[in-house]
Amino acid sequence: MLRGWWPTIQNSLLEKVSAKYGVNPTSLKLLGGFDQNVYECKAKGNNFILKILSGTKYDISSVKQELAWMNYLFEHGLNISLPVRSVKGKFIEEMKWESEYYIVVAFEKAHGSVLADLHLADLLTVKKWGEAMGRMHHVAKLYPTSRNSLVINKEWNNNSIFTEYPPIEKKVLDKWQTYIAELQLLDKDINSYGMIHNDFHHHNFHVHEGEIILFDFGDIEKSWFAYDIAISLYHAVQTIPSYEQIRRRDFTLRFYETFMSGYTNENLLDKYWLAKIPYFLDYRQIYSYVYTSKYMNIDHSNEKVNKVFKRMKYNIEHDIPFIDFNLHIG
Known part of the structure; x- marks a missing residue:
């Protein structure tokens, strides 16, 4: 298989991320992603998707660009999996963990499924x-x-x-x-x-x-x-x-x-x-x-x-x- 540069995300970091969104860390399920950093979170309402981005590869401005563009597309009639706010009402959460910097964003889990075949x-x-x-x-x-x-x-x-x-x-x-x-x-x-x-x-x-x-x-x-x-x-x-x-x-x-x-x-x-x-x-x-x-x-x-x-x-x-x-x- 292909192995990404991203190290295994530790449970203590997942606990910190989970707290930002008011969910139990045991509800997180690794979906994958290029860097093995995308999780599905089971919430009381609709499930949502969490992306934990390393500050060594991403910067806050690029994430802001992504959200701004998605909002623009949504305003112009495209069906978009929209961002989800954290407990503090933020669309983007920043945090430090063991001297590393991380950016966390969440999105609605899109209904339906991929085109498997x-x-x-x-x-x-x-x-x-x-x-x-x-x-x-x-x-x-x-x-x-x-x-x-x-x-x-x-x-x-x-x-x-x-x-x-x-x-x-x-x-x-x-x-x-x-x-x-x-x-x-x-x-x-x-x-x-x-x-x-x-x-x-x-x-x-x-x-x-x-x-x-x-x-x-x-x-x-x-x-x-x-x-x-x-x-x-x-x-x-x-x-x-x-x-x-x-x-x-x-x-x-x-x-x-x-x-x-x-x-x-x-x-x-x-x-x-x-x-x-x-x-x-x-x-x-x-x-x-x-x-x-x-x-x-x-x-x-x-x-x-x-x-x-x-x-x-x-x-x-x-x-x-x-x-x-x-x-x-x-």
């Missing part, structure tokens, strides 16, 4: 998924800069992986630096570039009574709308084994066509940017490889994980595209 998903659900993203991109163009200047300044290359590279293979590093240079040259007009979710895959929303409920906005940034589309497509396609080439191709085309039929109901992208989606799929692959190399330790004893990681490396080094067929952009 994506290849069996109702096409109408995939269409609504696309509509939700299209709506986000449309309202991103209207986001007032005076509302929260910190959000607007959160650019695509703010992450340290763009300046402090992990110890990766030279071929991969060279290609990573090439992507960075190429991306810096792309246009950033209001119709193609703005606030994106940046992690809108099928485990970051629930489906309830036919509706999409969004959550986990911790990775929001200002980037290209076409890249946000590519992220959803990338993780959807990954659910089909790469050795099932025909099935993977058929699924990809069906998913993309359905997703975009919903997206275009809410937002339109120039064909130039739609044609860039395969490029962004390849970029997502190398980004995932570099990000994982920097922030996680790969358990090479796990044959399945090791095989996937080696295949990613091979594809990157040999310029093998994530998909090798046309998406019928039109």
Whole structure:
């Protein structure tokens, strides 16, 4: 399995966090998260989700950005898992524990469930998924800069992986630096570039009574709308084994066509940017490889994980595209 950098959260810290929200620490259930820091809390009312963020990786301004953006999306008609206040009425709690600094936020537990079997998903659900993203991109163009200047300044290359590279293979590093240079040259007009979710895959929303409920906005940034589309497509396609080439191709085309039929109901992208989606799929692959190399330790004893990681490396080094067929952009 993949093992995150986050150490095991101690019971004494969980007790302190629980007190902030007036719940019993025994009611906390670890859900996971990239850093193994997301918990479900059983409360007398509705259950809610707790995220315990390390101050070594997050800062208070980025969390404020996340909540401000979520509130803006909610005001513009998107179904959002809303923040929950602590006992003291705060949306953000800060604390120190054993000389470490932590930020804690809580959110309503979204009704419904994730799309566990994506290849069996109702096409109408995939269409609504696309509509939700299209709506986000449309309202991103209207986001007032005076509302929260910190959000607007959160650019695509703010992450340290763009300046402090992990110890990766030279071929991969060279290609990573090439992507960075190429991306810096792309246009950033209001119709193609703005606030994106940046992690809108099928485990970051629930489906309830036919509706999409969004959550986990911790990775929001200002980037290209076409890249946000590519992220959803990338993780959807990954659910089909790469050795099932025909099935993977058929699924990809069906998913993309359905997703975009919903997206275009809410937002339109120039064909130039739609044609860039395969490029962004390849970029997502190398980004995932570099990000994982920097922030996680790969358990090479796990044959399945090791095989996937080696295949990613091979594809990157040999310029093998994530998909090798046309998406019928039109």
